Amino acid sequence: MYILVVNAGSSSLKYQLFEMEKEVVLAKGLCERIGLGESAITHKNLVTGAEHKAVVDMPTHNEATKVMIDCILDKDFGSLTDMNQISAIGHRIVQGGPWLTKPTLVTDEAIKDLNRCIVLAPLHTKPHLQGIQGCLAVMPNTPQVLVFDTSFHATIPEKASFFPIDYDVAKRNNIKRYGAHGTSHRYVANEAAKYLEKGKSAKIVTCHLGNGSSISAVMDGKVMDTSMGFTPLDGIIMGSRCGAIDPAVVPFVMEAEGISAADMGNWMNKKCGLLGVSGVSSDLRDVKKVMKGEDPNNMDKVERARLAFDILVYGIKKYVGSYTAAMNGLDAVVFTAGIGENDPDVRYETMKDMEFFGIEVDKDKCYNLKSLPAPCDISKDGSKVRIFVIPTNEELVIARDTKELVANL
Numbered sequence: 001m002y003i004l005v006v007n008a009g010s011s012s013l014k015y016q017l018f019e020m021e022k023e024v025v026l027a028k029g030l031c032e033r034i035g036l037g038e039s040a041i042t043h044k045n046l047v048t049g050a051e052h053k054a055v056v057d058m059p060t061h062n063e064a065t066k067v068m069i070d071c072i073l074d075k076d077f078g079s080l081t082d083m084n085q086i087s088a089i090g091h092r093i094v095q096g097g098p099w100l101t102k103p104t105l106v107t108d109e110a111i112k113d114l115n116r117c118i119v120l121a122p123l124h125t126k127p128h129l130q131g132i133q134g135c136l137a138v139m140p141n142t143p144q145v146l147v148f149d150t151s152f153h154a155t156i157p158e159k160a161s162f163f164p165i166d167y168d169v170a171k172r173n174n175i176k177r178y179g180a181h182g183t184s185h186r187y188v189a190n191e192a193a194k195y196l197e198k199g200k201s202a203k204i205v206t207c208h209l210g211n212g213s214s215i216s217a218v219m220d221g222k223v224m225d226t227s228m229g230f231t232p233l234d235g236i237i238m239g240s241r242c243g244a245i246d247p248a249v250v251p252f253v254m255e256a257e258g259i260s261a262a263d264m265g266n267w268m269n270k271k272c273g274l275l276g277v278s279g280v281s282s283d284l285r286d287v288k289k290v291m292k293g294e295d296p297n298n299m300d301k302v303e304r305a306r307l308a309f310d311i312l313v314y315g316i317k318k319y320v321g322s323y324t325a326a327m328n329g330l331d332a333v334v335f336t337a338g339i340g341e342n343d344p345d346v347r348y349e350t351m352k353d354m355e356f357f358g359i360e361v362d363k364d365k366c367y368n369l370k371s372l373p374a375p376c377d378i379s380k381d382g383s384k385v386r387i388f389v390i391p392t393n394e395e396l397v398i399a400r401d402t403k404e405l406v407a408n409l
């Protein structure tokens with residue numbers, strides 16, 4: 001059985017083609033600059049290693065979908081011979097709102113509900129709808145499934161998901177903590193549970209640390225709390241997002257700096273975080289280079305870069321501590337995504353001096369992951385809490401959910 005997983009962004013379309021018996025990725029690719037001119041596709045056949053890059057006219061996601069399918073069926077670098085070999089398409093959807101909380105087959109009803117989510121996540125939902133339309137136009141007879149980043153967080157109890165604002169305003173506008181990265185938290189929490197004595201009933205803190213970062217408390221396989229909120233702006237410091245700040249800062253800065261409401265959203269999403277504090281970059285690698293005095297062009301920013309790094313580490317520590325309290329215990333901490341998987345300094349600095357919680361990190365293991373078998377346990381022998389580094393695989397979860405849903409059609 002072949003499943004195509006699609007992740008449509010405003011000007012991009014990422015995809016992976018899965019063979020589901022062995023759960024292997026046969027091909028993956030990316031359409032870029034859709035609707036912007038000079039659009040291009042990069043496609044890779046992961047079985048033969050053949051790669052194809054081309055500049056192709058893609059004014060909308062419809063053309064991008066067609067180009068993607070042409071690549072998958074190409075006789076030189078493709079993987080399949082007939083489009084109908086693809087049993088179903090799974091779409092990664094960032095926000096399902098209160099209406100869509102589990103994998104859902106694309107129907108007129110589902111599209112209506114997804115349209116209601118535009119107000120909650122306009123930047124993501126509109127491109128998702130375009131991606132779905134593109135697939136419907138090119139493959140009208142292939143079942144399509146929506147898999148939501150917010151689904152895994154739907155179990156968060158109201159005491160953790162309801163913001164203490166006017167009850168009627170919150171309800172009228174569907175304002176609550178929806179969280180994000182749920183598919184990633186779900187994947188790594190499930191993987192971690194396989195290696196823990198308590199299995200699914202374990203208490204786990206999952207740290208998805210990338211450009212956008214979120215931390216979740218998972219107990220009995222369910223999310224109890226998560227750091228991202230109504231939008232992905234909440235929580236810890238991120239590449240260019242501020243994370244949680246005193247809400248009074250918002251109107252204060254707008255007035256002090258003469259910033260409009262629309263620009264304020266942009267400022268908090270694009271100009272703050274590691275970038276805003278360090279004055280260097282939203283990429284942690286750049287920030288660390290400056291912090292270590294290894295960037296001759298930014299020697300005046302060493303202290304600011306150090307501050308940005310320290311805020312990140314301190315923020316992660318606070319979440320691990322508070323979620324341990326919330327769950328009344330902790331069996332494992334999991335690190336994943338760009339920073340979590342690749343940055344030993346962040347892992348070590350966040351996990352050290354946490355013996356009080358039963359967390360003991362092994363410095364050698366933390367810095368030398370390659371020698372460790374899955375799930376890359378970097379805790380000391382005898383540490384009460386295990387510390388795992390698990391590469392995330394959101395696409396596989398989407399493919400599995402899609403397979404399961406269409407199997408029951």
Ligand code: ADP
Nearest residue numbers: 209210211212282283284285337338339342343
């Ligand atoms: P996104 O949220 O866009 O999916 P990623 O998960 O790819 O982001 O993570 C991007 C972040 O990961 C960047 O801050 C980058 O600096 C960091 N990162 C990626 N590779 C490394 C590495 N080898 N060492 C340290 N940090 C890394």
